[in-house]
Amino acid sequence: MIRIAALAAAAFQLIGVCQAQGNEEGVDYQCPCPIGEDPSEACKQCRLIRCEIGGSALSKWVETKPWAKEAGKLWTKTCQGLSSANLHSSTQVVCQTTAISCVEPCEGQDIGCAHDCNENQHHARHACTSFPWPVPFKKVGLAETDLPAVFT
Numbered sequence: 001m002i003r004i005a006a007l008a009a010a011a012f013q014l015i016g017v018c019q020a021q022g023n024e025e026g027v028d029y030q031c032p033c034p035i036g037e038d039p040s041e042a043c044k045q046c047r048l049i050r051c052e053i054g055g056s057a058l059s060k061w062v063e064t065k066p067w068a069k070e071a072g073k074l075w076t077k078t079c080q081g082l083s084s085a086n087l088h089s090s091t092q093v094v095c096q097t098t099a100i101s102c103v104e105p106c107e108g109q110d111i112g113c114a115h116d117c118n119e120n121q122h123h124a125r126h127a128c129t130s131f132p133w134p135v136p137f138k139k140v141g142l143a144e145t146d147l148p149a150v151f152t
């Protein structure tokens with residue numbers, strides 16, 4: 001698990017550098033994070049909230065499954081970790097490169113769990129990237145209470 005996280009972080013940094021270089025306008029359209037500048041608290045909070053929204057979307061897409069909440073929480077934690085470790089990458093890169101190993105949430109579950117978990121992660125990435133900005137910064141419960149119907 002640690003090796004996967006390290007590899008993901010390395011790939012994430014490379015993609016982030018390429019993304020930042022390819023952005024001619026220097027604007028992060030998902031959060032108020034000027035590319036190449038140190039992120040503000042608003043930028044950091046926006047990314048944390050987007051990660052929560054992504055994890056919540058994953059949980060909601062498979063809400064009838066007993067592993068849904070754990071998978072959503074793990075996706076959120078992984079996304080937030082990538083965001084914190086790669087402060088100068090774009091928000092889109094943070095959201096689009098987040099992926100979890102479904103081993104933990106699927107331990108002891110039915111045989112289709114890993115397939116369902118992996119197949120539904122794109123919903124989390126989409127929700128994380130596409131949630132309309134600005135959103136109110138209410139750290140607790142935002143993803144659960146204010147998730148637009150398009151992601152549920």
